[in-house]
Amino acid sequence: MRRLFxxxxxxxxxxxxxxxxxxxxxxxxxxxxxxxxxWLGTSPNSGFIVVSGNIEAHESVLSFKTVQSRxxxxxxxxxxxxxxxxLIARVDDADYKQQVAIAEAALNASSRQxxxxxxxxxxxxxxxxxxxxxxxLKQLEFDRAQTLLTKGAGTIDARDVxxxxxxxxRAALDRDNALETAAERSAVLANANIESARAALELAKIxxxxxxxxxxxxxxxxxxxxxxxxxxxxxxxxxxxxxxDHVWLRAYVxxxxxxxxxxxxxxxxxxxxxxxxxxxGRVSFISEAAEFTPKSVETHAERVTLVYRIxxxxxxxxxxxxxxxxxxxxxxxxxxxxx
Numbered sequence: 315m316r317r318l319f320x321x322x323x324x325x326x327x328x329x330x331x332x333x334x335x336x337x338x339x340x341x342x343x344x345x346x347x348x349x350x351x352x353w354l355g356t357s358p359n360s361g362f363i364v365v366s367g368n369i370e371a372h373e374s375v376l377s378f379k380t381v382q383s384r385x386x387x388x389x390x391x392x393x394x395x396x397x398x399x400x401l402i403a404r405v406d407d408a409d410y411k412q413q414v415a416i417a418e419a420a421l422n423a424s425s426r427q428x429x430x431x432x433x434x435x436x437x438x439x440x441x442x443x444x445x446x447x448x449x450x451l452k453q454l455e456f457d458r459a460q461t462l463l464t465k466g467a468g469t470i471d472a473r474d475v476x477x478x479x480x481x482x483x484r485a486a487l488d489r490d491n492a493l494e495t496a497a498e499r500s501a502v503l504a505n506a507n508i509e510s511a512r513a514a515l516e517l518a519k520i521x522x523x524x525x526x527x528x529x530x531x532x533x534x535x536x537x538x539x540x541x542x543x544x545x546x547x548x549x550x551x552x553x554x555x556x557x558x559d560h561v562w563l564r565a566y567v568x569x570x571x572x573x574x575x576x577x578x579x580x581x582x583x584x585x586x587x588x589x590x591x592x593x594x595g596r597v598s599f600i601s602e603a604a605e606f607t608p609k610s611v612e613t614h615a616e617r618v619t620l621v622y623r624i625x626x627x628x629x630x631x632x633x634x635x636x637x638x639x640x641x642x643x644x645x646x647x648x649x650x651x652x653x
Contacts, residue, residue, distance in 0.1 A: 362644045363574060365624070367565030369585075369639040372557040374530060376402055377549050381410065381524045385552075388542045395633070396529045396555070403540065403552050407525035414522055417515035424511040428504035435501050438494035445487035452480040533557045536637065556637055561630045563595065563643050566621035569604055574647045576600075581626045585641045588634060597645060599625035 383405035390396055459476040462468025537554040540546055563583050567575065577600055583593040604620040626643050628635060635641070 365565035365643045369635045370564050371561045371637045374555050375551045379524045382547050384545045400529045403527040405525050410522040414518040417518040421511040424507040431501035431504040434497040438497045441490045445490050449483040452483040456480045563626040569620040572622045575645050581645045583643045595626040595628040598627040
């Protein structure tokens with residue numbers, strides 16, 4: 315209804331201006347014309363610019379990540395308010411819980427394998443110590459046999475037996491040194507397997523967490539795209555959540571008026587839904603580039619080809635301003651030379 319009145323008023327102004335072009339406008343017509351222009355915000359004496367547009371809000375389309383399963387919980391419906399962290403939806407997570415159990419079992423197995431590898435390292439170290447002692451003993455026996463042979467008190471056979479025993483002890487030491495190295499490498503590998511199993515367990519837990527969808531912020535559910543029992547795929551939209559605590563008016567300013575407003579300027583927003591109730595706001599965005607007037611945009615002032623998009627931020631604690639609601643904004647005109 316308000317916009318109908320605006321249209322009729324615009325026709326009155328257009329007719330009056332046409333009549334004035336003949337330099338024959340009577341004095342009684344001048345006053346109504348100026349009054350209408352002042353009410354519309356197009357008069358140079360009105361002191362403000364009036365814009366029209368729609369209320370918008372930050373919207374987030376929530377979906378499940380990675381998981382594909384059947385929805386078993388969907389507690390909220392469209393239009394309901396939710397708090398940050400509230401459960402929005404949950405899918406059947408039995409498969410993902412089983413993956414966690416499998417990962418936990420693999421981690422336990424890797425831990426036991428590491429314990430066994432550590433025991434093997436200790437065993438080979440002890441064997442090497444024994445081999446070193448045996449080599450030292452065989453070296454003494456060989457030296458003794460060699461000395462006796464040199465003095466004529468020993469035999470060549472005794473010396474050869476001692477030498478063979480020494481070589482066998484050295485070979486055993488080399489073998490057990492190699493076994494110790496292999497055991498140490500096995501222990502390192504077993505430890506790496508533990509880290510891998512632990513990472514797999516953490517990943518399984520993360521994926522299990524994806525089976526629950528929670529609200530990332532306080533807001534209102536605008537659209538519920540899924541239903542209980544529906545099988546959803548990763549990335550499929552479940553609900554659209556809007557933050558309506560802080561909304562804004564998206565509007566357009568004529569090219570001829572863009573120099574009359576400034577960023578951060580206080581503004582007042584009104585709606586037909588709550589007549590007579592002003593909502594304070596401020597100009598938070600002014601487009602740097604002009605664009606052609608969108609077909610859906612209606613301006614109070616004379617329509618021109620090029621307009622600039624602006625944004626008026628509004629606090630909305632009462633949630634009265636809903637996304638899509640038509641609204642008007644009044645912005646004080648900047649004085650000449652004012653920065």
